Every structure is written in C-alpha cells, then in structure tokens.
Amino acid sequence: MADEQKEEIVMTPSKKGKTTHIRIEKRKKLDMGLDDSVEHVGGGKNAGLVVNKQLEDDEFDLARPQLQIGFNCFLVDQKTEQRMVESRRLKFWYVEGTEYLDQVTTAYEFFKELVKPENFPRDYVGFIKKCMKQMQKLEYKLAQKVDLEIKLLDEEDAPLSPGLNKEDKRPVEEIVREKMLHILESAYPNVLEVEDLIRMTAADESIVMLQLSELKQRDLVREVENGKVVRHVLEDNKTEVQMVKQMPTIAANQQPTIAIITANYGEKLAVDAMMENKTTYVKFKSEGESNVYTMGYIGEHRVVSTKLPAIGHARAAQISSGNTTTRLLGTFQNIEHVFVVGIAGGVPHYTDYYKHVRLGDIVISSCDDKGYVYYYCEKVLRNREGDIQFKMKTYSPREMDLQRVIEKLQDRSRRKPEKTFWEKYITEGLEILKNQEADFNRPPPESDRLYMGIGDDNVIEVQHPEAPDSGMNLHQGTPSIHYSPIGSGRFGRSEQMRLDFANRHGVMCFDTEFDQVLESIVGNRKDSFLFIRGIADYGDGTRNKEWGPYASLAAAAMMKAIIKMISNPYLSEDED
Helix, strand or coil: CCHHHCEEEEEEEEEECCEEEEEEEEEEHHHCCCCCCEEEECCHHHCCEEEECCECHHHCCCCCCCEEEEEEEEEECCCCCCEEEEEEEEEEEECCCCCHHHHHHHHHHHHHHHCCHHHCCCCHHHHHHHHHHHHCCHHHCCEEEEEEEEEECCCCCCCCCCCCCCCCCCCHHHHHHHHHHHHHHHHCCCCECHHHHHHHHCCCHHHHHHHHHHHHHCCCEEECHHHCEEECCCCCCCEEEEEECCCCCCCHHHCCCEEEEECCHHHHHHHHCCCEEEEEEEECCCCCCCEEEEEEEECCEEEEEEECCCCCCCHHHHHHHHHHHHHHHHHCCCCCEEEEEEEEEECCCCCCCCCCCCCCCEEEECCCCCCCCEEEEEEEEECCCCCEEEEEEEECCCCCHHHHHHHHHHHHHHHCCCCCCCHHHHHHHHHHCCCCCCCCCCCCHHHCCEEEECCCCCEEEECCCCCCCHHHCCCCCCCCEEEECEEEECCCCCHHHHHHHHHHHCCCEECCCCHHHHHHHHHCCCCCEEEEEEEEECCCCCCCCCCHHHHHHHHHHHHHHHHHHHCCCCHHHHCC
16 A cells, blocks of 8 residues: 555656646556546566656646746757757646745756756657656755746747857957957056057957057047057046146045946946036056046045956956055055945846846845855865865955845845836936947847756856746846845856855855955955946956947946935935
C-alpha cells in the first residue's frame, strides 16, 4: 500500500502548429492506471517516470501559470548548418498554499540546475528527461506541475543572433573615429598626444590624422599646447566655460556644500544638465593631470561636479581617481555631502520580478542590516573544502541624513507608486542635451536583452520575469527605482562569481572599482555620501554604449530630486 502512495512523474506531450507543450506533473501512483493513454513506463534508473501518448490540441488545457521563465536557444542544425531560434518557456504550478518567495526560489533553482553548463541537454529528449528527473528531487517538492512550451520562431520574429560579439561592418575610418572620441572622452579633461591615440587605437597613423582633422572640424576636439588634443565640450547656452591655471578664489557664500563625482564624459554632461547658473572651470595642465569643476545650483544648494580623468580599469587609473577626489575635497572644503553619480551593471534575477533590475532602472545605495552601502571584492579565495570566500572591504556613511531622505523617498513611492515627480528632470535634461554627440533618449525596449552563458561560448537569451499581476506594470518604459548596497571588485570573467557575491550581500548592481574614491571620501572625513546608479548593462556598466547616456541621465535626474529633498524631505509631495 505504501508503494502505491508514491508519486509518479508523468509527461504528456501536445502540439499545436509550431508550438509543442510538454506537461510534466506529479501524480499519486494510486491514481495511475495502465490505460491506453500510457506510452511508456520507465524502469531501473528511470523508475517513476511515465510517458503518455500525445494529446489532441483540444484535449490540452492549462490554466495561467503561477510563475514562468522564458528563454531563447540559438541553435545550429548540424546537417544543414541552418541557424534557428527556439523560444522555450518553463511554466510552474505549485502545491496549494506555497508562498510567493518559495515559488520564486523553487523555479530559480530548478532553472539554474536545468541549464548548468556542464550538463546542459543538447537535444529535446535529453532536455525533457532532465526536467522529469529534476521533478523527482526533494528540493522541488513544492512544484506540482511544469509545462515546457517550445516554439520555433519565424525568421521575422526571431533575433537573428544572440547580439554578442557582433561583427562591425562599418568602414575602418568610422570605427577608428569612434574609438578616438571614446579615448578622448575617457581621458577628459586630460590632454593626449597624437602618439597616444595611434597606440591606443592600434590604427595606421594616416587614418588617425585624417579622423582627428574631421573631429576638429566638427568642434568635438580641440588642439592645445604642442599639438596635444583634448575633448571639446559642447556646452549649453546656460554655461560659462573658463580655462584657468589656478582655481579662482570662491567667496564664502558661494562655496559649494555638495560635491558630485562622475567617472565618464556622458555622466558629467547629464549631471551638469541638472544645474542652474553654472560655470565650468577647466584647470588645465599640459603635463600631468588636469581637473574640471562645474559649479552651479540645484534648488537652493550650491553644488560642484567633477569627472575622474582615468582611462581603463588599471590600478594606476584607480589611484588617479582617488587623487582627483582628494583634490576636489581639498579645493572645496565646505562640502557636506558627496554624491557619486553615473552608470552601473544591473544584477538580473531571472524569476523574481521584484528583485529583477532592468536597463534604464536606477539603484540608490541604501544601508543593509549591517549598515554597509558599498561592498568591494579584493580577491576571490577557496578554502580547503573548495568553498568560495570573498576577501572584501566595506563602506558605510557615518552621517545618515541622506539615508533618511531616501527612506522618505521609498515611503512616498510605496504610497503613490503612480507618481514619479523626478521624471520631469529627465525630460528637461533631454532638451538641454539634444545637441550633444551622444543620444540621451531612452533606447527601444527590444534592445534590453538578457543572456546567460551555458558553457562552450554558448548562450541562452533569458526573457525578463513577468509581473505576478499584469496591473503592476505602472511604469513600463520608465525607470524603476531599487534600493540596495552597491558592489564592485575583481571576479575575473566569472559571471557566476559576481552573481554569488551579489546574492550573499544583497547587491543589485555593480560598478567599476570605486574603492579608491571611497578611501579618499572617508579619509577626508566626509561622513555623508551616496551612490546613484543608472543601469547600462548587466556587467559593470561599461559595455553597453546604447543604454549608457540614458542611464546616466536617469541617475542624474534622481540625484537632482534627492538634493532638492535634503532641506525639505517632503518636497516630492509638494511637486505632485
């Protein structure tokens, strides 16, 4: 009798047009009868697996799933070498009374095990069999039924490639010109020699000289002393620019109280677009590091912004960023709050709508239960048992005024989720930045593509998790706001290491290495600081040029909203 109470895993296929459904469900053995519907009963290592005959279309009915995960597989027919794209969806139903968190955890772990690189099924039979075997495991006891939906996408509906490592078919001159502009923007406000551009682009000198001439004609680059060049900022008509050897003396009542640090050119443009009555001072040096400071007003607050003149992620560049921060805080000694504003890479969650971060979203550094707002991984270690350990540094503000402001912001967002008063700053910023070389408009939604590596340079494209309630998509096409610590550090090329680190510490985004900036902020006894990050990709914010400008603008708009709330935490209520 006890044996009869055991569960069987029953698979029932159905096909309609180009869509195949594989329903896999648990049934009590007592309920099973060897009738005409059964095609095969497994034995040996496949004991407990039952395969039914294919149902007719009208016999197959599935209610709305409680949770689903969708992904695309990019396939190559070994015989014809024809490339195909399959859409696959895993739909889950659970034991009655299963909490939402348990639903999410079960689906996520089931999916992760299914697509493990070392044993990812390469054919239908293997894929279906693995699903059935996983349903037998105790850790998935809450999953009552799974439906695997497989659909071969038509060529016009399918993304033709994973979108990774695309071949650049543009003329070499255009590629070199774009690369030169990026190098000059990374270095700004520092000047570079032509030899630097030739070396960094690895291009022929004649091509570099020709493209440099074109950039000068377009007023994007200007020549300074001894033939050196620097990125020329196309300022809006509200900004006065002064080239100085030394910073002028600033009257006491004009001293800024808020400093804003950016790391790339687009970030600084977006931040400066949030200011009124501003002046930019370029402290120019033909040798060594130059500095750029833009001073103006946001609300009633006098602010100053700067850009770190670093190129790349080398340690020398990170040390340079710390030195720049020290000079900023030494030059302007009345600073009370420090904002670090710009782009980052989101941490995706493939099943949990509430934890999933998308391109264009905003993450604000919020203290966790330990009081930390920033986790920096110095090194990944393994102990004798093979367990992963992270050697890290943590940072937390001593003064909590900004944390209290964002708590007010969170509270307001919960009470009035339909009101996003800060979005008007994005609109105003777009008008100011419309003549810039970069496009700060929000990219089309189809460009927000999410991937998971499954080994051997193969990837699957994972669909974004759907809202449990369709009515929750209040801000489709606009940024969602998330609150968590920020992460960064050295994980090599391991995506899994980074995701594991994020999961352990509640991190929702990763930026490039800002530990030296934080060391300078803390070392200069600035006890109030905040990171605001717009999500530009799913790495560290450096790889997606398409979303970078918009993500910078979204972060800058949120920065303006928070700064205006510093003296009046209820300002957001007033602006409805």
